Amino acid sequence: MKLRSAHLTRYILPLREGGSLPALAEADDDFKYVVKFKGSGHREKALIAEFLGGEIARKLGFKIPELVLLHLDEAFGRTEGDEEIQDLLQASQGLNLGLHFLSGAINYDPNVMKVDPDLASKIVWMDAFITNVDRTFRNTNMLMWHKELWLIDHGSAFFFHHSWENWEKHAKSPFAFIKDHVLLKEASELEKADETFKQLITDSFLMDLVNELPDEWLNFDPDLTPETIRKVYFDFMKLRLENTEIFIKEAQNARQNLI
Structure with missing residues (x-):
């Protein structure tokens, strides 16, 4: 990592x-x-x-x-x-x-390029987990490169950190923005994705992940030390992982409105 x-x-x-x-x-x-x-x-x-x-x-x-x-x-x-x-x-x-830079890659076009339900469900699950508001029809943030689908641009995820208040509430949010996800209609296997991914995202992985954040990026609040900020990110992801049924239900309900 x-x-x-x-x-x-x-x-x-x-x-x-x-x-x-x-x-x-x-x-x-x-x-x-x-x-x-x-x-x-x-x-x-x-x-x-x-x-x-x-x-x-x-x-x-x-x-x-x-x-x-x-x-x-x-x-x-x-x-x-x-x-x-x-x-x-x-x-x-x-x-x-x-x-x-993926030279020669082309933007994913949902009108011509189809994604199978397993992959679509996994991508929707991940974006709901990280609260990524930016994988929509207007801006898919996916590329086709050498006939494979590549994900790019996650800079709009974790939007709770723009206010930095009441992060616990955000961690348990249903994430209503999932209704705009470009792959939601194909995401029929969210519970299967949930079962698979909860085995992969362990506490030790999350701890290693936040520990890799450079101190230079963690000075945006004079009242918070880098260690405190890392802990909030860790706790946010851990709590969200413990409550995945909340955002899965939201995604399933939003998908029902599309099909």
Whole structure:
């Protein structure tokens, strides 16, 4: 689970307009990455969600691009002419997060590409578990690469951390946003997915996971130490795992309205 690290050497291009402005960039290991910058709209919390969600997905057996810690120094991007991007890079000095770039991958199109009920149920279960609001028809955050389905972009998961209050209530939430999931209609085997995945997500895995969060990303609240923040993430996931029937029922009910 321990991530590799590299240093960013070349900014190539922004990947979409909007608040987060992820970019394609190259690092000193000669690989290209889709970079999520800590100076973006949700700052370090988006990187935390990306890391936790991505590594949970990998643990559950999904295809996920390698996540790499990317160092950005003061000189990086100085020749970039766009003022907004310059500001973003200045605010992102230090440790950022990159996803290995899947060259030639195409976006998953639900109108032409079908996912079997087993895989669909597993993806829906995971997104409900991590409270990922962003795998919808409008933005599937899935790619087809070498004829296999790859999951990307978990930066909108764990949205409880944007208010950081009453996390216990959020941990037991039914997650109503699951009604918008692009694969919900095909997800007919949620209870089977639940049985399988609860065996894989152990306390020791969750503890190792939160312990890998860099201290540099855990300074967003002066009243909380990095250790306290790690414990909240651990406790949130453990409590959610103990109450999966709540979000499974919500997903099943929402699916009934679609079929």
